Amino acid sequence: MRSIRTVPAVLVCVISAAILAACGSTTTGTARPGEIDIRELDTGNYPTEPPNAHDDDYLPLFIDMKKVAAMRLADHVASAYDIDPRMKYGWSSSSISSGVLPGELGRPEDMEPIAERNRMMYGFRTNGADQNISMFASGWPTKPRPNSTTVGTVVMQFPDPDRARQAATEFHDADFGAYRDRNEPVTLPKHPQARAHWRPGSPFLRAVLPHGSYVVAFLVSANAPDRDALIALVEKAYDTQLPLLDQLPPLTEEQMLRLPWDPDHLLSRTLNPTKVQTPSYDKSHAVFGLRGVMQYTEDRNYAKERFTAMGAEKFAMSNGTLVIRTSGPEAARRVAADRITPTVVVGPAEPPAHLPDSACVENKSGLFDDKRFTCIVAYKEYVGFVAGDQLLDAQQRAAAQYSIFANSR
Numbered sequence: 001m002r003s004i005r006t007v008p009a010v011l012v013c014v015i016s017a018a019i020l021a022a023c024g025s026t027t028t029g030t031a032r033p034g035e036i037d038i039r040e041l042d043t044g045n046y047p048t049e050p051p052n053a054h055d056d057d058y059l060p061l062f063i064d065m066k067k068v069a070a071m072r073l074a075d076h077v078a079s080a081y082d083i084d085p086r087m088k089y090g091w092s093s094s095s096i097s098s099g100v101l102p103g104e105l106g107r108p109e110d111m112e113p114i115a116e117r118n119r120m121m122y123g124f125r126t127n128g129a130d131q132n133i134s135m136f137a138s139g140w141p142t143k144p145r146p147n148s149t150t151v152g153t154v155v156m157q158f159p160d161p162d163r164a165r166q167a168a169t170e171f172h173d174a175d176f177g178a179y180r181d182r183n184e185p186v187t188l189p190k191h192p193q194a195r196a197h198w199r200p201g202s203p204f205l206r207a208v209l210p211h212g213s214y215v216v217a218f219l220v221s222a223n224a225p226d227r228d229a230l231i232a233l234v235e236k237a238y239d240t241q242l243p244l245l246d247q248l249p250p251l252t253e254e255q256m257l258r259l260p261w262d263p264d265h266l267l268s269r270t271l272n273p274t275k276v277q278t279p280s281y282d283k284s285h286a287v288f289g290l291r292g293v294m295q296y297t298e299d300r301n302y303a304k305e306r307f308t309a310m311g312a313e314k315f316a317m318s319n320g321t322l323v324i325r326t327s328g329p330e331a332a333r334r335v336a337a338d339r340i341t342p343t344v345v346v347g348p349a350e351p352p353a354h355l356p357d358s359a360c361v362e363n364k365s366g367l368f369d370d371k372r373f374t375c376i377v378a379y380k381e382y383v384g385f386v387a388g389d390q391l392l393d394a395q396q397r398a399a400a401q402y403s404i405f406a407n408s409r
Contacts (some may be wrong), residue, residue: 118158
């Protein structure tokens with residue numbers, strides 16, 4: 001896979017753009033039967049204890065629970081790859097709020113007052129294409145490569161169906177009104193409740209549809225300005241997305257505030273050098289299932305194949321570290337033994353000294369946000385992926401990750 005210009009690279013487990021200095025720590029813990037003495041590992045200055053080692057589990061602030069709800073939603077949002085496997089490339093996914101809405105929905109200055117007035121609770125957006133391109137919707141969109149097909153998905157939840165219907169109507173009316181002199185309304189035969197419009201001579205169509213308490217918007221483009229092709233594509237998108245939402249009961253505002261955070265203690269097992277525990281809008285501190293984590297990959301087909309080979313079940317990402325809970329200890333050990341990474345690699349690199357069930361590789365094109373080396377470490381049913389520009393740094397991170405695994409409860 002190749003790194004992309006607008007988001008950190010393929011693998012969802014993205015290292016921070018800057019190399020963050022780890023807090024000083026001392027290696028703690030004692031050897032357990034059948035395990036190594038982790039005090040002898042070279043962990044550099046990286047932390048070796050989970051953040052909940054001595055205190056209660058971290059509880060997000062009320063204002064952060066919208067991000068937790070959006071992570072839950074991400075596992076039920078259809079990416080372009082879900083809609084058509086040929087659209088395997090992704091470039092931008094994130095949680096959204098009523099005050100920060102994506103251009104895929106329309107001009108933010110028009111959309112944000114509508115979302116706030118109708119009390120939008122939380123949302124998620126994702127993008128994809130059949131070519132490895134990046135595109136931002138600013139004004140009526142254009143794309144850098146004409147012979148391409150793209151889908152941008154935006155899903156939002158409102159407090160009730162009435163507000164969702166009102167918001168969907170207002171979103172469309174404000175967006176269409178901004179381009180009324182050049183755009184035309186479009187009817188979707190399979191989804192007559194949807195409101196849509198396109199611009200003759202342009203390969204784009206935007207549609208918005210209320211679905212219970214949810215509002216689902218798509219910005220789609222065909223490889224040519226073909227109205228019928230655009231209608232077929234957006235109808236297929238709704239056919240894929242709406243059943244996923246039917247599996248996800250909408251939340252009341254009280255339920256949103258009571259959502260569990262890291263109930264499986266996967267994030268607390270994840271190396272987090274900055275020790276920041278606040279849920280993130282992107283994926284810098286987040287928990288996902290397979291569909292959710294795939295939203296952040298560049299080549300979704302390749303990533304799915306690799307995650308399937310790992311027996312991956314649950315994912316945590318924190319400040320550049322990816323931890324995966326696999327189907328069991330045997331599957332986890334196989335990931336390290338076979339060097340199964342979500343990245344394309346040049347070949348093996350020297351593993352950390354004295355660290356069992358570990359391996360390192362050199363990345364082909366500077367993945368992990370342009371980090372040269374990736375190290376893998378397995379412990380029980382867990383696998384950790386860390387990376388560094390220098391091999392020693394990646395090795396020390398791997399040793400620290402193993403120590404956190406061993407010290408976790």
